Amino acid sequence: GEDVEQSLFLSVREGDSSVINCTYTDSSSTYLYWYKQEPGAGLQLLTYIFSNMDMKQDQRLTVLLNKKDKHLSLRIADTQTGDSAIYFCAESKTGFQKLVFGTGTRLLVSP
């Protein structure tokens, strides 16, 4: 079955690093995504990782994948108040575009 879980809330201070975690159950998942949703807006793709990778870095974002434990994390370095949003983890299979989303983690960055 398909299930994606995330913690609901994370609070950090501006300038600190944020780490948002996600676990998934479908071992055949091939693509794992991180989306950002700001208030009143749609989902914005931040980054994604292919399942044969362990890590992907994109500017302030670092994605780590532990395929054995089915654990995905998103690290945001030097977190800014503009990073406050809901972050969704999602998975899909190769050639098959149905996304399964987690419940989202609300990140609050305080000055």
Add this chain to the structure above:
Amino acid sequence: NAGVTQTPKFRILKIGQSMTLQCTQDMNHNYMYWYRQDPGMGLKLIYYSVGAGITDKGEVPNGYNVSRSTTEDFPLRLELAAPSQTSVYFCASSYPDRGHSNQPQHFGDGTRLSIL
């Protein structure tokens, strides 16, 4: 650069009324999707389409209908609105995957629908 456009942005319906949520994309994407997002939850797939004339059910299709007569448009129809359909509805589109080439989904800004 419009991307995925959804109308209306907000709507209040009475129980039993019907309405159509509009979605259009200008990126020539084959794949289009409708999701609903309930408070504190992730997105659930309602229907999707892999091309004009082809639609298929997602995870939560009951109470909804879709059609795909053109590549650009993918309207979602509620025939008999029920309070359980109060939600935020998102439309998305993408190219189909080509082997290992990832084709991410692009989302509209959503339609906030309340059924009273």
